[in-house]
Amino acid sequence: MFTRPPPLQLLLDNTRELRPEPQPGLVTQCSIFASRIYQANWRNLVIAVAAVNALRFLVAALTAFHDICTNPFPRLAQFSLALGALHLLTALIQIFGALSAALQRLPLIRAHVHLAFVAVLLIATTGFLSGLQYFLLAEDIIAECVALSVSGSWVSKSIFVRSYPPSPVHRGKLRPGQTPSTKLAQEQCLTAWSRGSLSQLAAVPLFSLLPALTFFLLAYAYYRQASDPAHAASLVKLQTGEMGEREGYGYSLMYGAGAGVGQEVGQHRAPRIQAQRQLHPSRSPLMHTASPSLSPGPPSYAAPALREGYGYGNGYGYGYGYGGDDAGRFV
Structure with missing residues (x-):
């Protein structure tokens, strides 16, 4: 006599997946937070940041061009000219970005993304x-600082205003209005250059590359929003609707309501279709058949009576219909 063996004692339930269920953690929360940030419309933020950057770079360009007029050293003048040109070009790119976001044109926004990457390179070059200039032409900078300090016009140079005041007037050794001696001015200018070297090293990554990369990512994110049909700030649906209104004039999407170009095409095709129908008359497939896939229902044994016909149209305002009774006569 056969007996049924006892069930196996499994360590794991083989009816369930061995893969553990994902638990809500930091990754899920970060993704939700990033999704909420992405769902926001960044158009106004792009316009505001681009306007501020444009104003900042315009001021920097004017300052660099002003330094050329007060620069007796030719190499410093060449650097000032190059910096002014780069700042001016970057300001124009920022103005274009603000206008493209304000006009809400997808081709302009796409072009601004490419120009924003160019602006990152320009800012890094600047x-x-x-x-x-600050480290390679240190002697020229200190000599210019001494000359401007002795003459009392050191504030006309932007590089001296940004750094620690090189003039001894601000060190408490002279009264305002007095000019220092050459030795004292040289000492103070050297001290000011040494203190400003650290800020020059930190200015390149912190005040040039980081803001430029941040604005580029902001412009790219807004372009993704504008080109995403599922986003609230999408411009694809808006521009597609405008193109449909312009190009669809003269066409009718409703059956039998063709006008304009559709009516002209229908007039040319109507005689040809009528000739084909006369040469090859077609009968409705729903008549005289017992196929359950084509028959609308069980056969009727009632008296012959006219039934509603089945019609079709060519989509240009012309329709043709055929009807028949139970005897198969077309009417």
Whole structure:
């Protein structure tokens, strides 16, 4: 006599998946937070940041061009000219970005993303040239600082205003209005250059590359929002609707309501279709058949009576219909 063996004692339930269920953790919370940030419309933020950057770079360009007029050293003048040109070009890119976001045109926004990447390169080049000028032409900068301090016009140079005041007037050794001696001015200018070297090193990554990369990512995120049909700030649906209104004039999407170009095409095709119908008359497939897939229902044994016909149209305002009774006569 056979007996049924006892059930196996499994350590794991083989009816369930061995993969553990995902638990809500930091990754899920971060993804939800990033999704909420992405769902927000960044158009106004792009316009505001671009306007502020444009104003900042315009001021920097004007300052660099002003330094050329008060610069007796030719190499410093060349650096000032290059910095002014780069700042001006970057300001124009920022103005274009603000206008493209304000006009809400997808091609302009796409072009601004590429130009924003170019602006990152320009800003990085500007910071590199500024640092190179500060350290490579240190002797010229200190000599110019001494000359301007002795003459009492050191505030006309922007690089001295940004750094620690090189003039001894601000060190408490002279009264306002007095000019220092050459030795004292040289000592103070050297001290000011040494203190400003650290800020020049930190200015390239912190005040040049980081803000430029942040604005580029902001512009790219807004472009993704504008090109995403599922986003609230999408411009694809808006522009597609405008194109449909412009290109669809003269066409009718309703059956039998063709006008314009559709009516002209229908007039040319109507005689040809009528000739084909006369040569090859077609009968409705629902008549005289017992197929359950084509028959609308069980056969009727009632008296022959006219039934509603089945019609079709060519989509240009012309329709043709055929009807029949139970005897198969077309009417």
